[in-house]
């Protein structure tokens with residue numbers, strides 16, 4: 001497997017900087033990661049770069065994150081505030097947060113300085129901070145990344161995450177509290193979580209929880225992700241799965257190079273995402289996300305939702 005049998009260990013570390021800019025395809029924003037490494041141990045994770053070989057087994061809690069954030073925001077010199085993405089390279093509400101409260105304290109600091117923010121999570125621990133996000137509900141957007149409602153598959157592909165029925169119970173509480181919530185079905189994994197039945201179950205649960213916004217993206221392959229995917233395909237006993245990935249669905253040859261980032265075939269992507277969009281629209285959900293970027297980081301335009309390109313940029317992290 002891609003992680004050890006023991007639960008991850010946690011270490012404290014100090015950081016010199018906690019808030020960082022990103023600019024991709026004309027969209028720019030800020031991101032903070034109060035932790036490094038992730039307890040959720042998703043096999044498809046995009047955040048597992050070579051520089052982080054202990055990603056699944058050692059969690060670093062950035063113990064001075066709230067203080068550093070306060071210092072950095074105090075010296076903010078730009079005319080417009082920018083939305084902050086929490087988090088881009090880990091889950092800010094993983095179990096370590098119960099002990100260290102770093103995410104909670106960073107959110108309090110963002111609110112103090114009036115920065116809008118997105119939270120991306122797979123966690124139910126965020127329920128602890130419902131009051132905190134509720135009091136800021138006009139300037140935050142919470143997104144849960146949910147890949148499957150099939151417990152057998154979830155335990156294999158993302159063993160550290162809670163079951164989807166627990167996540168939907170928490171989402172419903174946030175929706176009932178008036179907080180803007182979305183579900184990102186990401187990644188959709190070919191031959192594993194891409195069947196109409198799979199998608200339909202997630203959409204049905206979103207509808208029952210009265211989720212307003214929905215989106216999704218297909219898995220991208222990188223050399224480390226592909227190695228983990230092969231284990232998953234073998235463990236699930238998917239007949240000819242590895243060959244189908246290489247020859248039909250992604251069309252690539254091994255070995256992958258360290259810089260390869262492979263998208264699924266366009267025809268496959270169109271088929272899956274159009275089906276997802278159609279199902280979402282049938283349930284009166286918006287296939288898009290609200291745009292805290294345009295609303296806060298420059299002159300206003302009439303379009304207040306992300307383009308698909310910006311969504312992909314923002315949401316391929318968790």
Ligand code: SF4
Pocket residue numbers: 038039040041042044045046047089090091122158317318
């Ligand atoms: S995909 Fe997200 S939740 Fe899963 S291991 Fe990676 S950072 Fe953690």
